[in-house]
Amino acid sequence: MNHATDPLYRPRPSNDDHDQDDVREPVAAGRMYLAEPGWRIGVKSGSDREFCYMVAPGQDFYHRLHDGEVFLHRHDEKLCLACASRRGLLVGEPRRLRDLPMAPPRETEGLSFEVGWYDVKRS
Numbered sequence: 001m002n003h004a005t006d007p008l009y010r011p012r013p014s015n016d017d018h019d020q021d022d023v024r025e026p027v028a029a030g031r032m033y034l035a036e037p038g039w040r041i042g043v044k045s046g047s048d049r050e051f052c053y054m055v056a057p058g059q060d061f062y063h064r065l066h067d068g069e070v071f072l073h074r075h076d077e078k079l080c081l082a083c084a085s086r087r088g089l090l091v092g093e094p095r096r097l098r099d100l101p102m103a104p105p106r107e108t109e110g111l112s113f114e115v116g117w118y119d120v121k122r123s
């Protein structure tokens with residue numbers, strides 16, 4: 001696959017500080033969202049041995065995280081993005097507003113008010 005002639009594929013702004021010698025293809029990533037709270041994003045740097053905490057399908061070993069690799073971590077647990085996505089930790093949509101623990105829905109408020117009012121009348 002050669003996308004080098006397509007100007008839309010690899011935009012190069014004039015103040016690009018990207019390493020011009022880096023010929024690696026950019027990854028096709030969309031916006032992604034964490035499905036579980038508590039995870040942080042890290043970038044592996046250096047050559048000390050660190051491993052992803054999940055075994056990839058078809059492998060029977062824990063694979064290494066490489067220098068420059070973006071990963072998720074929570075406490076001591078580290079996951080490469082491929083394994084995190086496979087585990088369902090990375091999703092393609094933000095959490096919907098009604099799933100957030102905000103103010104209770106209006107129906108519930110009205111209901112509790114009615115019950116309270118009847119209680120008052122009875123006593």
Ligand SMILES: [Zn+2]
Pocket residue numbers: 052053054056063079080081082083084
């Ligand atoms: Zn992994």
